[in-house]
Amino acid sequence: MNYNDFVKQVPRTMRGPLSENLIDIILEGDESLAIPPSLAKTILHYWQRDQLDSEAGLTNLLKATFEAEPEKTLKVIDTFDLKELRVALQPA
Amino acid sequence: MRSFGIEFVPMELFWKTTYYCMQAEKLGYDSVWITDHFNNRNVYVSLAFIANYTDRIKMGPGVTNPYLIHPVYTAQSVASLNEVAPGRVICGIGAGDRTTLEMLGRKMESPLRAMRESVELIRAQIAREKSGYEGQMFSTSAGARFNFKTKGEVPIYIGAQGPKMLGLAGEVGDGALINASHPRDIERAVSLIEAGADKAGRSMEDVDVAAYTSFSVADDRKSAKKSVVPVVAYIVTRSGRTSRNATGGRPSAPSTAT
Numbered sequence A: 001m002n003y004n005d006f007v008k009q010v011p012r013t014m015r016g017p018l019s020e021n022l023i024d025i026i027l028e029g030d031e032s033l034a035i036p037p038s039l040a041k042t043i044l045h046y047w048q049r050d051q052l053d054s055e056a057g058l059t060n061l062l063k064a065t066f067e068a069e070p071e072k073t074l075k076v077i078d079t080f081d082l083k084e085l086r087v088a089l090q091p092a
Numbered sequence B: 001m002r003s004f005g006i007e008f009v010p011m012e013l014f015w016k017t018t019y020y021c022m023q024a025e026k027l028g029y030d031s032v033w034i035t036d037h038f039n040n041r042n043v044y045v046s047l048a049f050i051a052n053y054t055d056r057i058k059m060g061p062g063v064t065n066p067y068l069i070h071p072v073y074t075a076q077s078v079a080s081l082n083e084v085a086p087g088r089v090i091c092g093i094g095a096g097d098r099t100t101l102e103m104l105g106r107k108m109e110s111p112l113r114a115m116r117e118s119v120e121l122i123r124a125q126i127a128r129e130k131s132g133y134e135g136q137m138f139s140t141s142a143g144a145r146f147n148f149k150t151k152g153e154v155p156i157y158i159g160a161q162g163p164k165m166l167g168l169a170g171e172v173g174d175g176a177l178i179n180a181s182h183p184r185d186i187e188r189a190v191s192l193i194e195a196g197a198d199k200a201g202r203s204m205e206d207v208d209v210a211a212y213t214s215f216s217v218a219d220d221r222k223s224a225k226k227s228v229v230p231v232v233a234y235i236v237t238r239s240g241r242t243s244r245n246a247t248g249g250r251p252s253a254p255s256t257a258t
Helices: A003-007 A012-028 A037-048 A056-070 A072-079 A083-089 B014-026 B044-053 B070-086 B098-103 B111-126 B164-172 B181-198 B221-238 B241-244
Strands: B005-008 B031-034 B058-061 B090-093 B156-160 B173-178 B206-209 B215-217 B256-258
Touching: A003 A056, A003 A083, A012 A056, A012 A072, A012 B221, A037 A056, A037 B044, A037 B111, A056 A072, A056 B058, A072 B181, A072 B206, B005 B014, B014 B031, B014 B044, B044 B058, B044 B070, B058 B070, B070 B090, B070 B111, B070 B181, B090 B111, B111 B156, B111 B164, B156 B164, B164 B181, B173 B181, B206 B221
Parallel strands: B005 B031, B031 B058, B058 B090, B090 B156, B156 B173, B173 B206, B215 B256
Antiparallel strands: none
16 A cells, blocks of 8 residues: 555645644554554654654654554544545555 | 653553653653653663654653662663763662562662662762772672763762652752652752751752652643542552651642643
């Protein structure tokens, strides 16, 4: 799955709030072990630079949340009414 | 100058604790303390990670103890951390709590002596003194020093609750971590630290005094109190009789904010 292509569909104005919602999912979630340490470190890298709402930051964040908490991730995407992204991420 | 620090318990995955510390730095906190308990994730692994992802905030164990971790290893750990985060490392050390020590078959023997010697030995070791250290509880032979160069000092904060330990913090500590929350307890503790500093010919400007309080933030007062109850209960059960007497046998009310 190419998360970067999905993130490109997210309007720039939505990227900040979306990243905040996604980070809450992985901080509060119980499935954090599903996130590989290398991916977690990449997220910390972007967070340190305040770039979690950048295309690359959001791509990694989306990958992490979808791997750890797919249902919650889809729920957040619904909240933002990102229909195309929802369809693309929806399990077959 | 007044500053603010925050303690984190490394109960969660390394990157979550790191994230919280990064958040603390971004919010303007001056220091983060990571607890040192055998049943949580390792304090120095956590701190090394935090050091990598922060730039300004000070950090250190809050607090380690000399019964489970030999002071020379504490010195080695904070000196190594100081290479990763130069000038940002602080070291909190206390006598530990009896319950945890007993779980590992250790006794809290001569805590005042142990703490005094620990502070002296950590300082001597970081300074790479050649002569060795001869104490009653800890000793090192001449030449037992690090093979790596150390740079700068690491301020040592003594975690204290009882009157004698608070006095010792004033005597020998670079700082004191007062393990209390009630303003009355803090006032009493500060006067004991001051008396200790006087005894050693020091002034209170030589001792950075920190109130290591339980602080709970929630939308309403009831929720704030509820979430801090386990922490206060833990502190009270491991505190000495003197501390409990000072509050009439009742736990000090935690600070809460809504």
